[in-house]
Amino acid sequence: VTRRAPLVLGTPGVGGLGRAVGLLSEWQEDAAPMQLHPGDLGWFWRFGAEATAAAVRTWSCGGQCLALGLLDGPDLLRLAMAPGADQDAKLAARLVEDLSRPESGVLSGKKAYLEVAPGSRLHQLLVEKGWTLGEGRTPLRRALLEPVEAPGVRFEVVGPEQAHVRTAVQRASFERSTFTDERWGAMASGLPYGAARCLVGYDEQDNAVAAVTVWAAGPGKPGLIEPMGVHREHRGHGYGKAVTLAAAAALAELGASSAIVSTPSSNRAAVAAYASAGFQKLPETRDLRRND
Numbered sequence: 001v002t003r004r005a006p007l008v009l010g011t012p013g014v015g016g017l018g019r020a021v022g023l024l025s026e027w028q029e030d031a032a033p034m035q036l037h038p039g040d041l042g043w044f045w046r047f048g049a050e051a052t053a054a055a056v057r058t059w060s061c062g063g064q065c066l067a068l069g070l071l072d073g074p075d076l077l078r079l080a081m082a083p084g085a086d087q088d089a090k091l092a093a094r095l096v097e098d099l100s101r102p103e104s105g106v107l108s109g110k111k112a113y114l115e116v117a118p119g120s121r122l123h124q125l126l127v128e129k130g131w132t133l134g135e136g137r138t139p140l141r142r143a144l145l146e147p148v149e150a151p152g153v154r155f156e157v158v159g160p161e162q163a164h165v166r167t168a169v170q171r172a173s174f175e176r177s178t179f180t181d182e183r184w185g186a187m188a189s190g191l192p193y194g195a196a197r198c199l200v201g202y203d204e205q206d207n208a209v210a211a212v213t214v215w216a217a218g219p220g221k222p223g224l225i226e227p228m229g230v231h232r233e234h235r236g237h238g239y240g241k242a243v244t245l246a247a248a249a250a251l252a253e254l255g256a257s258s259a260i261v262s263t264p265s266s267n268r269a270a271v272a273a274y275a276s277a278g279f280q281k282l283p284e285t286r287d288l289r290r291n292d
């Protein structure tokens with residue numbers, strides 16, 4: 001790449017989503033801090049391919065994409081960068097400019113949130129510009145070199161016939177969930193779902209008690225858990241631990257090197273459930289925040 005080439009901000013369009021998913025997969029590294037994962041695009045895909053394409057932004061130089069963002073909500077940009085690009089001064093300066101100008105079509109409001117690696121040049125520049133640290137998130141990881149223990153609960157892989165069970169458990173797990181069967185269909189028809197699975201866990205009375213979706217990023221790459229939940233009427237019986245073990249085993253089967261997840265640090269139950277399934281806490285991260 002000639003570093004003298006201008007940096008170009010782009011939106012891929014539906015036809016460019018395959019490349020975006022490919023780049024995010026390629027950029028996943030066990031040794032690096034967690035960043036936007038192809039599974040995040042996969043989970044967003046429940047709103048349809050067009051909405052997903054409209055939410056993606058790329059920054060490229062001489063045809064090579066160096067940074068890729070997902071507008072995961074009206075004021076929230078989640079950013080991943082190519083290996084090494086996080087220290088690129090020219091890229092960081094351009095990102096600061098694009099994030100500051102509503103005309104660039106990235107963050108429109110004054111109030112904004114950004115998820116980006118804490119050690120990056122961009123993070124440093126934005127803090128210098130007065131962006132503040134938001135709420136803490138706890139990333140967790142479990143290596144998948146050793147076989148994963150049996151969950152002790154029956155899990156089934158969800159296909160179109162069980163989609164209604166998957167979505168019902170989601171709505172019973174998350175207060176503000178808007179997951180529907182139609183959205184499950186959109187998600188399952190998305191490109192990233194080719195390397196994903198939904199699982200539902202059943203208790204001894206055959207009640208659907210827990211559900212999870214896992215996303216691989218190719219063999220030897222970290223796989224993502226997003227989302228995971230236990231039905232609110234069935235909590236405190238070990239199903240959170242069980243569904244996390246089942247998720248890790250599914251990712252191992254898909255060839256992932258590790259299972260990763262990130263949850264707000266304030267979600268003590270989730271952090272505890274992941275830890276009890278053998279996940280190790282990584283250093284806490286904080287979104288950057290621009291106030292209005």
Ligand SMILES: CC(C)(COP(=O)(O)OP(=O)(O)OC[C@H]1O[C@@H](n2cnc3c(N)ncnc32)[C@H](O)[C@@H]1OP(=O)(O)O)[C@@H](O)C(=O)NCCC(=O)NCCS
Nearest residue numbers: 228229230235236237238239240241268269270272273276
């Ligand atoms: C997080 C959640 C999955 C836990 O489910 P659960 O079935 O109650 O969890 P388990 O019974 O398996 O408990 C697992 C561990 O968490 C601990 N735990 C459970 N609820 C807790 C709470 N409210 N506070 C602190 N610890 C808690 C348990 O003591 C257990 O720890 P141990 O193994 O060291 O004894 C459930 O609360 C949930 O679905 N929450 C809403 C959705 C969500 O936040 N999902 C995760 C983020 S993506």
